[in-house]
Amino acid sequence: MQAQHKILMVDDEPDLEQLVRQRMRREIRSGQYAFLFAGDGVEALETLGEHSDIDLVLSDINMPRMDGLTLLEKIPDIDTDLRSVVISAYGDMKNIRAAMNRGAFDFVTKPIDFDDLRVTIDRGLRQLEMWREAEASKDKLLTLQSELDVANSMQQSILPKQFPKNEQYELYGSMAPARNVGGDFFDIIRLEHGRLGMAIADVSDKGIPAALFMMSSRTLLKGAALGDEDPGTVVTVVNDQLQDGNEANMFVTLFYAVYDPETGLVRYANGGHNPPLIVHKDGSSTILPLTGGVALGVAPQFGFSTDQAQLEPGEALVMYTDGISEAEDLGSEEFGMDRLLEVFANATLESARAANDAVFAAVREFAGDRPQSDDITCLVLLRTDSQS
16 A cells, blocks of 8 residues: 655654654554654655655754754755654754744654654645645636635644543634635644643734744744743743744734643733633633733734633633634624623533534624634633532
């Protein structure tokens, strides 16, 4: 059986090949992936020259003869379509930042979490497929709508498709893209000690530039989140890094939170984004206070602060974008916060997905036949009631 995707793994650790073949055996046996291995950048270039059908390169940064950063610079000379993911030490933001500047799509940290690796590989390959489709349809890019279609696909390619869930909590999110792409995204980041990083964001502008800025924002956020668990510090770092090379003066509103399943504590920072809700067991809701932040990419060297809230068993944190609160009906009336609060007023929080679906259903019923003008995105964290 011919593998659907061929992946080159570049690392000088002698035991890595055996570990990857063992932990990824299901994907290898099913023909989903085929792995090739190289011990350094020099060997990797030789392998790439021999195999023109490699889709993705996973490369360590520190290697003999040729390191991963040098390899990244040389890969476009072989194949401009190749996607690269770097493997780095935990919190090594200097090298991760350098790798992103040299074209890396994403990164994973050592020791490798194979669940995270699967997600990262899947994202990279889906984004590659979207890019190839766009390249094969260059004539269509002469029209604005075709450009928006490509941006739409790029959005969808990086959104989580699997959501963490155990006896302590549930997470679920979804995005309904508009015809005119705005640049919403959400992400879930596994942190140390079982904590979870959660982000929801909305990029300014539309089309391909917004989609690319969105992808850059998500990657920078992930890197900063793995380097520091204080949300205010994380958002400050991302804001500073987004200032570099932002000639288009784009910006992104961002809510980022770190959740501790053991205590139910939610620590968060808000960069000009819509304030989330905590929905209580009795159906009432509390709007989280703003933390005084501005949209990222607007103010250089801005210090974002951290606030916190307690999520009790049976309560949910509902994060959303303005595509929900500002959705309009045929009379141009907005959905608004009052209607969002009413969604949960008489409802039982059965699951994170049910809460998410209830928001989408309410917005669609309200809008009726009014065409959707902005992305609609919602991410829900439910602390399960079994902990009480």
